[in-house]
Amino acid sequence: MMSDTPEVVKKVFAIFVVGILIIGFFMAFTQMPKGNAVNVNDTVSRFYIMKDVDQATQMLDKGTYFNKDMVPLRNDVPYTPITFGKSSNLEDGAANVVTSIVVDYRGFDTLGEVTVLFLAASGVMLVLHGEKRKVPKKKTAPSEIMYVGTRIAFSVILLFGIYVFIHGHLTPGGGFPGGAIIASGILGLFLGRQGYSPNKAGLTVFESLSGMAYVIIGITGLVAEKSFLANFLPTGTIGDLFSAGFIALIYIAIGMKVGSELSAVTNAMIVDTEED
């Protein structure tokens, strides 16, 4: 970053800065809770795991959630045990608690996150914009085996990506890795065929429509449940494929959006642009 200073000075300065930062961090770590870890029972995550936010809200409204010294009484919130495959109509039906936080309890963050990726893709296109476009020629054309192989692999990868984001509320994964998996499948197609290029207009339409779908799901919540990004569907039984309300819908939108976006980014990077 610093351009004119001599090499040695720069290195000493860098070691100095890094040293100060790391010393600061280790001094901070010694003051962390026991074992350098957050105790889950002392954080709001406790309610997300117990799917108990409604109970806590009732206590908050009655004024018994905080004690006199403003300490939250998180362990006093009444709790109903959850059994996998049996409990139904919970306030949030996802078996994967991380998913329920990402999409439901802190859904607004995720809307912003989708936007960040969208803006990054748009920024790549703005920066790499050029008049002439040509697909680079490979020095050696890929063989027939490569061509057929990547196409077969693509269909399998596509299916796997869709599986990952549809089962986001049950298994690890979700919209973002699912979309990234699909995009890496499309990356494989670039390797397999001379002069391959996905339909750019199609990707744009896909991306826009899935993004709009996400915001419209949010606005539906505003209309139906009087709150932006609120769940307006029944939550079903925990562990079922058709459970967790709108989480699956949102993850499908996110998966399609991320997949098409990342494909568009790789496409913009691979295709050469020259300004004349």
Added chain:
Amino acid sequence: MITLFSTLLVILIVAGGFVAVFSKKLLSSVISMGLVSLGVSGLFFFLQAPDVAITEAAIGAGLSTAIFIIAMKKIQKGGTNDDE
């Protein structure tokens, strides 16, 4: 057992970081960055965060490195030369 394995993994990622600092070739720097990401995603698995592990493996280690190498290919000298 898992403790030993994850400790080795930590040592591996830190070593990968040092390779990224000191290697002369840009390409080996980028590959070791990908390895660091992969090692970190393995650690996430031991740290009971399978969601994060999958995402880091697919996005951080996979696509990020791929985009890096594509960008380096566009710059013809990228793979062979450094600091030019």
Added chain:
Amino acid sequence: MIDFLQNWIYLTGAMALVGIGLYIVLTNTNIFRIIVGLNIIDSGTNLFIVTIAWHPKSVMPIYTATNNLVVNGHVISADPLPQSLVLTAIVIGLGTTALALAIAVKIYQKYGTLDVRKIKEEDK
């Protein structure tokens, strides 16, 4: 004994990654290497966040038929909230990397070099 040290080992690894990344960013003049440094900082940050959400006895935060997260009104899983924050941070890191690489490619097309010093000289 080594169980007790686990968090420290991970935290040290995370801090080492952040330090290495920052060192790369501060000392290098090649734009691609600076982006490598930013990526390594990101990895270190993510490792830090996931580590503080975990302690040696915790289980993964997913309800399955065999994995119960609450025992006697006491949560035993890893903290899912920092994990969900890391998901966000990873995706944001990818966005930043892609944009930085696009700018780097454009810089190479316009200047014919990736060295920060030479770019500064040419601008004068």
Added chain:
Amino acid sequence: MKTYNLAALLVGVPLLMAFSIPLFGFISKQLTKWITILTLGFEFFFGLYIFLWHIYPFNVIMGNWVPPFGENLYIGPFATVLIMLVSFVGLMISIYNLWSANHGDVTHFALLFLMFIGGSIGLISTGDIFNIFIFMEITGISSYALAAYGPERRALGGAFKYLVISSIGSTLYLFGVLLIYTQLGTLNIAEIGARISQTTSGLLTFAGILLVAGLAVEAELFPFNGWVPDTYTGAVNPVSATLSGIGSVGGVYVLFRILMTVFGKDGNFVSTYGNIDLMTLVAILGATTVVIGELSALAQKNVKKMLAYSSMAQMGLVAIGFSIGSKLGSYAGVFQLINHSIAKAMMFLILGVIVSFGIGEHIEDMKGLWYKSPFLTITFTIGSLSLLGLPLFGGFWSKFALVDASIQRGGWYDFVIAIVLFASVVEAFYYLRVVGYMFTSKPSSVDKIKVSISPAVPIVAFSILIIAIGIFPQIVGGISWNAAHELTDKMGGYVLNVIPTIVGH
């Protein structure tokens, strides 16, 4: 707790329109710019509606999960005034863009411009400390791409520098957020603010320093503002105007929201944890920024670079104003922020018009501008006089309030008077030098500059606003005072409006 969930549209509508802009781009490139104008017009009138009908302060609850458990937007007087400011400046610049931004990929430019302002509005209104990080990244990523846009190649270097510094800054911010989370187990600003005195661990001091360091990048404070001159000079003029007039507003708002609402002690003006007083730290950073910015601006012969350094110095004055800590100081800070945002955006736009007629950015090139275009010269003069704080212009009142606040605070804050006087004198010198060049040396052959309607509208609107604020300071004075009241009254102004039952029974 008053809730008004419909105001989620303040963030939802720009997002929806931004996602749909690529589809409109298939129809016509020019249409995308009109979409931007319409959306920002909606934002401005929504803000005006909240202000005039006095709906604020209220909460917007996301997903029916009430504040300490879910995410919320909190729109109080301070957020209201800044939402109106940001969307007004954005609306004006987007009208200017109709005429200006025609190079390259217009569709994605319009999209990123819209989301930069949408992200700033989100940044201003959010009530969650991690959500701030997301909106910082939204404004950040869109501004890196916008800064790299343009026919000139020097834009790329500036954009890259901004990207590197800003992403390190946001990483530091993220560390700070997580360190706070380990102590209090929550991410809600109101709950953290109320409970922060329960833990006096030195870890919080460190977290506070990390947060300040991360936010100082956007707020253009001293050790983290190395990107400002390069980025502002490299970017095309409407983008410089956006970054200076809108980007820094969000950064300063969040910085002082965190310093005063999260780290501030109730009823007391300073926030001391451990041995380090964060407010004093920021005051020192601000003073350093002013001195360095003004002296560098004085040394510049390039007008655009001069404006960039001057913008840095003005942000330093804003930071000093807030960090005095009293209600009057915050009032001065808000007022100065409004004046700076309007005047600096206008001057970058004027410079854009001048440059588009083949006149260079160098100070010598400004010679005889009065004979070519009296309109541009007069408006540029109005902006300069407001920035240096002449009576009858907007900037006078804010600098006056700044001096007044530092006298009332007393103690070693007296140095603020010296800083303000120093800044005014130096600013007077370098701005009047440019204005002087404009009026001197009539060129032999005068080719008149004819300014078309779409760049003229924002310039006229901004200069009318500056003069109106100068003559009737109560236009923004009243709401600035309310904003200052909210900012300094931590419990009554913020925490109890978000979580009313936090005091317990």
